Structures are given as structure tokens and as C-alpha cells.
Amino acid sequence: MSAPPPLPTTTHHGKGAAGLALLVALALACTVAPLLNDGAGPLRADRDPVLTALTDGRGSLSFALLSGLLGAGLGVAWSGLAIALGDRAERRLMGAAARLVALPLALLVPLGVGLTGGGLPVLTALVALSAAPLVAGLAHQDLRALLRRDFLTAARAAGRSKGALLLHHLLPNAVRPLLAAGAIALPRALAVESLASLLGLGLPSSVGSWGGAVGVAARLGDGLALVPAALLLALSLWAFHAVADEALRLAAEGPHGGPSNGLPGGSAPDARP
Amino acid sequence: MTPPTHAATAPSPHTAAAPVSTQALTLLAGDRVLIDRADLRLDAGQVLSLTGGAGTGKTLLLRALAGLPLPGVTLAGQARTDGRRLLIAQGGRLAPQRPLALQAADVIGHHLGLDASAALRRMADALDRMGVPPAARRFDLPPERLPDSLRWAALFALGIAVGPAVLLADAPAAGLDPTVRLRLLHRLAEWARSSATALILAGRPEDGLDGPADARLCLHEGRVLPTPPIPDPLPAPDHAHHPAGAAVMTAHGLTMSFPMGTGPTGEARRLTAVHSLDLELVDGETLVLLGESGSGKAMLARALLHLPAPSTGRVVWMGRDLTKADDATLRRVRRDVQPLFPDPAGSLDPAMTVGAQLTAVLESLRPDIPADRRPQRVVETLRAVGLPTDTATRWPASLRPLEAARVGLARALMPDPRALVCDEPLATLSAEDRAEFWDDLLTARDRRHLSLILTTERAEEGLRHADRALVLLMGRVVERGSADDLLHHARHPYTQAMLSAARGDRPALEGDPPSALRQPDGCTLRQRCPKARSFCAQAVPTLEPVGPGHAVACHYWDTP
Ligand code: SF4
Numbered sequence: 001m002s003a004p005p006p007l008p009t010t011t012h013h014g015k016g017a018a019g020l021a022l023l024v025a026l027a028l029a030c031t032v033a034p035l036l037n038d039g040a041g042p043l044r045a046d047r048d049p050v051l052t053a054l055t056d057g058r059g060s061l062s063f064a065l066l067s068g069l070l071g072a073g074l075g076v077a078w079s080g081l082a083i084a085l086g087d088r089a090e091r092r093l094m095g096a097a098a099r100l101v102a103l104p105l106a107l108l109v110p111l112g113v114g115l116t117g118g119g120l121p122v123l124t125a126l127v128a129l130s131a132a133p134l135v136a137g138l139a140h141q142d143l144r145a146l147l148r149r150d151f152l153t154a155a156r157a158a159g160r161s162k163g164a165l166l167l168h169h170l171l172p173n174a175v176r177p178l179l180a181a182g183a184i185a186l187p188r189a190l191a192v193e194s195l196a197s198l199l200g201l202g203l204p205s206s207v208g209s210w211g212g213a214v215g216v217a218a219r220l221g222d223g224l225a226l227v228p229a230a231l232l233l234a235l236s237l238w239a240f241h242a243v244a245d246e247a248l249r250l251a252a253e254g255p256h257g258g259p260s261n262g263l264p265g266g267s268a269p270d271a272r273p
Numbered sequence: 274m275t276p277p278t279h280a281a282t283a284p285s286p287h288t289a290a291a292p293v294s295t296q297a298l299t300l301l302a303g304d305r306v307l308i309d310r311a312d313l314r315l316d317a318g319q320v321l322s323l324t325g326g327a328g329t330g331k332t333l334l335l336r337a338l339a340g341l342p343l344p345g346v347t348l349a350g351q352a353r354t355d356g357r358r359l360l361i362a363q364g365g366r367l368a369p370q371r372p373l374a375l376q377a378a379d380v381i382g383h384h385l386g387l388d389a390s391a392a393l394r395r396m397a398d399a400l401d402r403m404g405v406p407p408a409a410r411r412f413d414l415p416p417e418r419l420p421d422s423l424r425w426a427a428l429f430a431l432g433i434a435v436g437p438a439v440l441l442a443d444a445p446a447a448g449l450d451p452t453v454r455l456r457l458l459h460r461l462a463e464w465a466r467s468s469a470t471a472l473i474l475a476g477r478p479e480d481g482l483d484g485p486a487d488a489r490l491c492l493h494e495g496r497v498l499p500t501p502p503i504p505d506p507l508p509a510p511d512h513a514h515h516p517a518g519a520a521v522m523t524a525h526g527l528t529m530s531f532p533m534g535t536g537p538t539g540e541a542r543r544l545t546a547v548h549s550l551d552l553e554l555v556d557g558e559t560l561v562l563l564g565e566s567g568s569g570k571a572m573l574a575r576a577l578l579h580l581p582a583p584s585t586g587r588v589v590w591m592g593r594d595l596t597k598a599d600d601a602t603l604r605r606v607r608r609d610v611q612p613l614f615p616d617p618a619g620s621l622d623p624a625m626t627v628g629a630q631l632t633a634v635l636e637s638l639r640p641d642i643p644a645d646r647r648p649q650r651v652v653e654t655l656r657a658v659g660l661p662t663d664t665a666t667r668w669p670a671s672l673r674p675l676e677a678a679r680v681g682l683a684r685a686l687m688p689d690p691r692a693l694v695c696d697e698p699l700a701t702l703s704a705e706d707r708a709e710f711w712d713d714l715l716t717a718r719d720r721r722h723l724s725l726i727l728t729t730e731r732a733e734e735g736l737r738h739a740d741r742a743l744v745l746l747m748g749r750v751v752e753r754g755s756a757d758d759l760l761h762h763a764r765h766p767y768t769q770a771m772l773s774a775a776r777g778d779r780p781a782l783e784g785d786p787p788s789a790l791r792q793p794d795g796c797t798l799r800q801r802c803p804k805a806r807s808f809c810a811q812a813v814p815t816l817e818p819v820g821p822g823h824a825v826a827c828h829y830w831d832t833p
Contacts, residue, residue, distance in 0.1 A: 150620040153580050154684070157612045159604040159637035168633070172624040255624040256668035 016246020019239040026236055030057035053228035056208035060190060061236065063124070063203060068189035070128035072182030075135025079181075082136075083143055094140050100133035106192045110201040123202060127192050131185035138184060142177035142251070146170065173255065180244070180251035187240035194233055210236075290355055291316050292438045292471040293338060297350035300333050300343065308334055310350065311497040315488075317438070317469040320462045322482040324475070324500060325492030326703050331475040334492070335360060335441045338473070356438025357384065363443040365428045367416040373427055374412035377434070384435045392434070399430035402464050403457065404783055422453045422785045429461045437470060444476045450565035451481060451730060451774035452767075452782050458485045459779035478704045479731075484777020518556035521692060521724055522577065522610070525551055527586035529572045529748075533790075544789060546572045547748045549586065554692065559718065559725040561735040561756070563771060564745035567789050570728040571615070573745070574696040577726065578612055579603065591691075608638040611685035613695035618677040621669035627680050628665030631655075631687050638688035654683045658713055675706040682713060692724040693717075699729075711738065732768070733775035736760045741822075744768045747789065747797040750816060754823035764825040766802050796828070804829050 033054035082093035109126045116122050146152075147170075155169045194211030196202035198218075203209040205216075210233040217226035293315035300308040307330045315321050325331050336343055337352050339360040367376055374393060381392035393412065400410055403426045416424050425446045432440050445461070446454040458474065462485035465472035474482040483489045489500035529547040536542045547569040554560050564570040576583040579595050587596040590606045598606065614620035622630055631651045635642055642650060652662045658679040664672075672680060678698065685693055698714070699707045715738060718725055729735040736742055736756045744752040744765060752765040763769050770780035782801040787793055793800055795810040802809070808828055816824040819831075 150614045150616060151622040153575075154612070154614060154620045155622065155633075157578060157580055157607055158634040158684070159607045160633065161637070164633075164637070168625075169622050173622070254670070256670050 013246060013250075015242045016249070019242025019246065022235060022239040023243065026057060026232065026239070027061055030054050030061060033057075049225045050228045052225065053210065053213060053232050056210055056213045056229060057232055057236070059203050059207040060193065060197075060210045060233070063127075063193050063207070063209070064186055064190035064236075064240070067124045067127040067193065068131060068186035069182075070124065071131030071185040071189055072135050074128055074132035075137075075185065076139045076178050076182060078132060078136035079140035079143055082140060083147070094137065097133040097136040097140070101137055105130035105133070106195055109192050110196040110199045113196060113201040118201065120204070120207075123193070123196065127189050127196075128185075130192050131188040134188065135181050135185050138181035139178055142181055143174060146173055146177065149173075176247075176255060177251040180247035183244040183247040187237050187244060190233075190237060190240060292355045293353075293473070295338070295350065295352045298334075298337065298352050299349040300330065300337060301347040301349065302345055306495050307346065308337075308492075308497070309495040313490075313497065315439075315471040315473065317471055318466045319488060320465050320472045320474065320486045321488045321490060322474045322476075322486035322500070323490050323492065323497075324478040324480070324482060326477060326705065329492040330495065331492060332363060332443055334497075335443050335473065335475055338439070339441055354439045357435070358439040358441065359384075359432055359435055359437040361428055361432055361440070361442040361445060363447075365425055365445075367424065367428060369417035370415045372413055372415055373419070376416075377412070377427075377431060380431055381434050384437075395434040396430060399433035400426065402433055403430045403460050405430070406784065420785060422449055422457070425449060425457055429457060433461075433464050433468075436468065439471045439473075440465065441473045442475065444480070445474055445482075447476060447480060450786070451732075452565060452770045452780040453785060455481055455484060455774040455777065456780055456782065458482065462486065479707070481774065481777050485779075520553045521556045522554040522588065522590050522726075523552065524577060524583075524588045525586055527552070527573070527576055527583045527588065529569065529576050530584045545748060546789070547576065547583075550748075550750060552577075552743065554724050554726060555740075556691075557722055557724055558740040559727065559738060561739035561742045562726065562728040562745055563730070563732050563735055563742055563759075563768070564728070565730045565771070565786070567747060567786060568745040569748035570745050571696050572748075574612070574694050574726065574728050578607075578610060578694055580612070604638065608688045609691045611688065611690040611693055613681055613685055613693055613698040615697040615700045617681035617698070617701065618669060618672060618674065620681055621672075621677065621684075623669050625669075626665065627655075627667050627669065627672075631665070631680075631684055634684055634687040650687070654686055655680075657686065658683045658717070659709075674701050674703070675709060678702060678706070678710050679713060682710075682717065686717060686721070689721075690723065692726070694726045696728050697730070698727070730771075731775055732771040733760070744771070747786075747792060749797070749813070749826065751798070751814075751826045752824070753816060754820070758820065758823045762820075762823070764819055764823075764830040765827050766804055767798055804832060 033051050036051055078093065078097060082090040085093070109123075109130050112126045113123055152165065152169055155165055160169070193202050193209065194214075197209040197211030198215040200212070200215060202211055205212060210229045213229035214226055214233065217223070217229065291314045293313060295311055295313045297310040297312065298308060299306065299310055311334065313321075323331055323334070333343060333346060337348055338354055339358055340354070341360065367373070377396040378389040378392045381387055381395055382389065385392070385395075387395065396412075397410070405423065405426050411419060411423070416427070419427065429445070432442075442461070446457050449457070458481070462472060462474075464470070474486060476482045478491065483500060490497050491500045492498075526549045527547060528545065528549050530543040530545040533542040533544045550573065552560075552573075562570040562573060575581065577588055579588065582596065587594055589595070590610060593602055593606055595603065595606060621627070625633075628648075628651055631654065632647050635647045635650060651665055655662055655664050660676065660679050660683065664676065664680065669677065669680070678701075681698070695714070699710055702710055714725075717723060727735060727739070736759055739756040741755055742753070742759050743750050744759070744767060746767050752759065752763065752768045759768060760772070763772055766781065770782045773780045781803045782798075783803070784801045787797065787800060793810065795812055796802070796805070796814050799805040799809040804827075806829065812828070814826040814828050816826045818824050
């Protein structure tokens with residue numbers, strides 16, 4: 001049999017591509033910012049508010065990546081466990097996720113940091129936990145929709161073993177929706193960390209953070225330092241959201257242009273709270 | 274191109290100005306001719322059906338007649354309508370969350386200048402005409418919380434209440450069960466005739482719009498043509514196909530039920546979709562399961578395949594009891610009995626090519642075929658169902674509906690089965706594709722001597738291809754017999770209604786089917802049945818023989 005033909009091209013990825021390009025540009029700029037003072041000279045970015053903000057971005061972006069990925073992993077594991085346990089346990093686990101999503105978790109993170117005394121590991125865990133219920137809800141919805149699809153019934157009718165069903169049919173089709181559900185954890189992690197840092201209960205000042213920089217600038221009334229940090233934070237949040245939206249859209253489109261949810265045209269349920 | 278002679282309406286003696294008339298109406302999208310010189314004339318009180326497949330321009334033509342903008346489309350020729358005109362758009366667009374009463378008051382008030390209470394009185398009269406009983410009128414609810422049938426009835430009633438001179442309905446009552454759809458369409462047509470409204474019903478050929486109409490036109494390649502009289506694309510019942518032999522599949526006391534949480538007193542509640550049903554499939558026969566939504570036919574088809582296993586009861590294939598079967602036995606049975614699904618495209622794994630999916634079937638069900646012979650086998654089976662061999666390299670998303678249906682059939686045929694259980698396998702196909710796929714299915718059946726179980730809501734179409742049929746209503750068999758018996762001597766009011774709807778006639782059933790969660794006591798048809806008497810509420814009728822191989826579950830099947 002010859003190789004599969006080229007995949008149908010997907011279109012209208014403008015916003016997602018712009019978001020991704022912006023994120024890459026920001027990550028690059030944040031990485032090189034410390035080096036921009038007279039070429040390779042010592043760090044003197046504090047003289048330039050834009051360079052200072054870019055330098056602070058290293059902390060914010062890398063923390064968002066770390067805690068976001070952790071939150072995404074936790075959320076996906078949460079939904080997977082719920083489905084594996086089935087019935088009553090599933091209802092309870094997902095009911096708990098829905099109730100947690102309804103709580104102002106973003107405010108509970110600084111509270112938790114304040115009560116426990118803080119530290120990077122505690123902050124990371126709390127931010128990840130604040131993102132996990134939302135990811136769990138989305139991932140559960142996607143996995144349940146996938147499990148209802150007739151192609152899995154058809155595979156069972158074709159005598160496929162449970163292992164083959166999982167490996168060859170379920171997992172390849174679950175990757176996209178689960179990645180898309182996980183992607184929502186990144187902007188959430190950035191937003192929650194920024195809020196905690198703004199209140200002085202987030203990343204330590206040695207690491208640097210946009211939220212922290214905005215907080216300090218606001219307290220000092222330093223508009224020149226506040227604007228670049230706030231602007232970069234807003235841009236990053238927009239870019240993360242654009243990428244997450246695009247991921248959801250691609251997941252709804254399904255692999256190779258087919259709908260992932262069995263609906264004509266791949267219309268995905270709007271799962272955002 | 275030869276000029277069209279005319280696009281006829283029903284012959285009319287009237288010479289007065291017709292409420293709808295067009296002269297050489299042409300719709301162009303750039304250089305492309307969408308509608309080519311259509312001449313239409315529709316008199317007051319006349320009902321016209323305008324049918325055509327997807328993309329034939331029905332909606333554009335209606336919009337042109339309604340005087341609505343046609344973005345990107347140029348109009349040439351003349352389209353004239355006299356008097357107030359109203360278009361019921363595709364899908365029946367009502368604001369989903371605004372209570373019906375407010376929408377009725379808005380629409381009727383806007384057209385007739387009436388205040389809210391006068392508008393609602395008018396709406397109530399119109400609902401009367403549509404046969405919606407007062408108890409079912411939920412003016413306070415938004416349309417999204419109404420059952421589809423009631424939403425359509427309300428929409429038609431809105432049209433009636435406004436009382437236009439011209440009513441244009443685009444895909445009216447689409448998606449409803451045939452018995453419900455035809456009842457509503459006939460009521461609308463009767464109102465149009467009695468109130469001298471010109472009514473155009475536009476939709477797909479298979480939607481049964483020709484039945485209530487006085488004049489029938491179809492759109493074909495941009496031309497408006499008279500619909501051929503009584504189109505009959507189906508072959509007559511195949512009397513040469515006489516199965517005889519042993520039963521290959523039997524089902525005893527098969528029940529499908531699902532947990533529904535707990536009731537107010539803490540007791541576990543279950544929804545029963547199939548009630549203790551017995552069934553037998555004879556070698557080489559085609560058994561059709563007729564029923565509309567909620568009849569349990571799809572559940573039954575899946576239970577027969579143990580996908581999933583029935584809640585109680587057992588299925589026996591060639592002496593093997595599936596309830597007690599281990600994995601190896603079940604796989605052996607799956608090799609013999611394969612399914613076809615209602616959405617063929619959705620039943621294909623989007624992440625695997627067609628060839629990989631067909632090969633996977635051979636891997637698990639035909640390990641006796643060496644790996645190096647599998648590609649050849651895939652190619653042969655694709656060819657056998659009329660697909661080119663390069664289909665094997667395609668992704669499911671790139672298949673057209675007919676191709677997907679054929680791939681589904683090829684996959685089912687891969688292990689060389691002895692029976693197919695087909696759950697509405699033609700549901701997603703257009704009229705032309707249906708005819709082609711029927712051919713494919715029947716050819717496979719005859720060449721391979723397959724037994725078929727086939728579920729459908731299209732009574733006449735199903736019976737014409739079947740040897741025997743079971744008619745299902747809310748999970749129970751209400752009539753059982755040979756296809757010939759059911760086609761010509763149906764005894765049960767529900768079977769008769771399904772056949773009437775399939776022929777475009779007005780079914781004798783009134784009202785809507787009850788909710789599966791609140792089934793009435795006794796016979797589940799009694800709230801709609803024209804023959805119902807008080808005893809029907811007291812006992813669920815059981816099947817009683819009325820002829821050789823013919824049985825009916827109705828207390829009064831022998832009363833006229
Ligand atoms: S039992 Fe009564 S309600 Fe049911 S179909 Fe017969 S006559 Fe109608």
C-alpha cells in the first residue's frame with residue numbers, strides 16, 4: 001500500500017499563529033534582555049524600564065510554563081482517573097472539579113502562600129492546583145465525548161482487544177483534545193502567579209515577575225516602570241489565550257480534518273466557564 | 274442550452290393575478306447559473322412542493338420570492354408576489370430562549386398591529402388548527418425547552434396566525450419522525466387551502482413534501498421541472514428472494530434498561546428502552562426493524578451484537594450463547610456478524626487511513642489470512658463495494674457520505690460475515706446516494722448469501738427490501754409479519770400510520786409520542802390512536818396471531 005496522501009490543510013489559524021509568534025518573540029526577548037546592555041556587559045537593565053520588564057518576564061514565563069504544565073498534567077490525570085473509576089466515583093470527582101472551578105481559586109493562592117509561609121515549591125503546587133480543576137473539567141468532557149464515538153464501537157465489533165482499543169484508537173484521538181484542555185492551564189498559571197506576585201505573595205524578587213514589578217511600581221508610583229511590565233503581561237496573557245483557543249479549535253477539527261466529536265463540521269462544545 | 278418550455282404548476286383555471294408568479298427568474302452567482310429561467314405560478318389556496326437535493330438552490334429561490342437579500346447572487350427575470358408574504362426559514366428559527374408568548378406577540382403584533390392579548394388569542398386559534406391540545410401549549414416556555422414537534426407546530430401556528438397571502442416554508446418540520454412530520458404538513462396544507470393562502474413547501478425529495486401538495490416541482494441542475502408522477506426509485510419487493518432454513522440468530526427476553534438515578538423515595542429508577550423482546554433471524558433472510566425515534570430499534574440492534582450486552586435476556590448465534598461466551602467465542606461470533614452504523618463517517622477512526630482500518634479487522638477476526646495477503650484482500654473488498662483501490666490510502670475526513678457508507682460496508686464484509694446488523698445505514702445519505710447504497714447492500718447480500726437485520730424509520734422503503742419485519746413502538750413489538758403482509762395488510766394503527774406517512778398521506782395518529790420517561794399505562798399508543806378505548810389504558814396488548822406468521826399487539830386490531 002502506498003503512503004498516505006498529504007493531509008488536508010487546515011485554514012484560518014491567524015490568531016493562534018500570531019499568539020504563538022508573539023510568545024516565541026517574548027521568550028526570545030526575555031532571554032536576551034539581560035545581554036542587551038552594551039553587548040555582553042554586566043546586567044544593567046535596571047536603567048531601562050523596558051529591559052527591566054523583559055528581564056522580569058523570564059521569571060513569569062518560565063514559572064507559568066512550569067506550573068501550567070504541572071496543572072495540565074494534574075487535570076488530565078484527574079479526568080482520566082474519574083473515567084477509569086467510573087460511575088459514582090466519576091460523578092464525585094468531576095462534581096468536585098466543577099465546584100472548585102466555581103470558587104475564586106486565584107485569590108486562594110496568595111492566601112495559601114501567606115498562610116504557609118510561601119516558597120517556590122509551595123507556590124508552584126498551589127498555582128498548579130488552581131488550574132487543574134478547569135483542565136479536568138475540559139478533559140473529562142472531551143474524553144467522554146470521545147468514548148461515545150461510534151468508531152470505538154466499530155473497533156470493538158472488529159474484535160480489537162482492550163489494549164489495541166486504548167493504544168491504537170483511543171490514545172491517538174485523545175492527544176489533541178487533551179493537549180487543548182491542558183493548554184488552558186498556561187494563561188491561568190500566568191494570571192494567578194501575577195496576581196499573587198502583585199500582592200507580594202508570589203515569586204521572590206530575586207526571580208523577577210511582571211506581577212511583582214507592577215506591584216512595586218504601583219506602590220512607588222513609578223508609571224514608567226509600571227507600563228512596560230503591565231503591557232508585556234497583558235500581551236503574554238492574550239498570546240497564551242490565543243494559542244489555547246487555537247488548540248481547542250484544532251482539537252474540535254480532529255486529526256486529518258475530521259471532526260473530533262462526531263459532529264458534522266467539528267463543532268466543539270463551548271466548555272469555557 | 275434549450276430554453277425551458279415552462280416550469281409548471283398544477284393546472285389552474287384561474288386567470289386572476291396569482292399571488293406568486295415568476296417569469297424567467299434566473300439566479301446567478303458570478304458566472305454560475307444557480308436557477309435557470311424558472312417560470313412559476315401559484316394560485317391562492319394552492320400548495321406547491323419544491324424538492325431538490327442539497328445545494329440545488331431551493332433556499333435561494335424562496336428568498337428571492339420572499340424579497341430577501343441574496344448576498345453574492347444576481348437576480349434576473351421577474352419574481353412577483355402579491356399580498357403579505359412570510360418565510361419560515363430552514364431549521365425553524367425562533368429565538369431559542371425568549372418565551373414563546375413574547376415571540377408570538379412580537380411577530381403577530383408586528384404584522385397585524387394587534388396588542389399582546391389579541392395576538393395570543395390568535396395564536397391559540399392557530400395552535401388549534403395545528404392540532405396542539407390546550408394542555409400541551411406552553412406559551413411560557415422558550416422554544417429550546419419545547420420538544421421539536423411542538424416547536425414546529427408553534428412555528429406553523431405563527432404563520433397561520435399572521436395569515437399571509439403567501440407562505441414559504443424552507444425544509445419544514447425537517448428531522449421530525451415521519452408520522453409527526455406528515456401530520457403537521459397536512460394540517461398546514463389544509464389551512465392554506467381553506468384560507469386561500471399560496472403555500473410553498475421546499476425540501477429534500479425524501480422529506481415527504483409531495484404528499485400534502487397539489488402541485489409538485491423539483492429542482493434539477495438549476496432547472497425547475499415538474500416532479501415525475503409517483504417517483505418509484507425502489508424495485509418491487511423481491512419475490513425471487515425466498516429465504517428458507519434454520520434460524521441463525523435468536524434473542525430471548527431481550528431487555529435493555531439504564532439506571533436513571535434514584536426516585537423521590539430513594540428507590541433506584543431505570544429507563545427501559547427494550548422490553549423483553551424475542552426475535553429470530555433465519556439463514557439468508559432480511560429482517561427489517563421498523564420504528565421511529567424512541568422505538569428502541571437502535572438499542573436492539575446493538576444488543577444483538579453485544580455492543581453493549583443486553584441488561585437481561587440472551588442472544589444466541591448459531592448455537593453459541595453470547596451471554597456465556599468467552600473472548601475467543603465472542604471474536605468468532607464477531608467474525609460472523611458485523612454491524613453497519615447510522616453515521617458511517619463517524620464510525621471510522623479519524624486517525625487511521627481506510628486501508629489501515631480494514632487491515633485491522635482482518636488482523637483480529639481473520640488471523641488465518643497471512644499478513645502478506647491482507648493488502649490484496651483490502652483491495653478486492655473495496656472494489657466489490659464500488660470503491661477505487663486508492664480509497665485505502667485516504668483519511669476518513671476526505672470521504673463523501675456515499676464513500677464513507679461504502680467503506681463501512683467494506684469493513685463489515687472484510688471478515689466474510691454471515692450476517693449484517695445494519696442500524697439505519699442510509700440515514701445520512703441523500704436520495705440519489707440512498708438508491709446507490711441500497712444497490713450495494715443488496716448486491717452484497719445476494720452474492721454472499723448474507724442474513725440482514727436492518728433498522729429504519731422509512732416503512733415502505735424497508736419493507737420493499739425485506740422478507741419479514743418487526744414494527745417497534747417504545748421498545749415493544751406491535752406487529753410482526755412478512756413484508757408482504759405488512760405492506761398490504763398492516764393491522765396495527767401504528768404500522769398503518771408509518772405506511773401512510775411513507776406514502777405522503779396523512780397518518781391517522783394525532784399528537785406527539787409520549788416521553789420515554791413518562792410512558793402511559795396500557796398501550797403506549799393510546800394518546801395518539803384513533804381506535805383507542807378505555808380498556809387500552811388498562812392492559813399492555815400482547816402479540817396475538819392474525820394470520821400465518823402475522824401477529825399484532827392491539828386490543829382492537831379487528832375493529833374498523
Ligand atoms: S391497543 Fe388500543 S390504543 Fe393501542 S393500538 Fe390498539 S386500539 Fe390503539
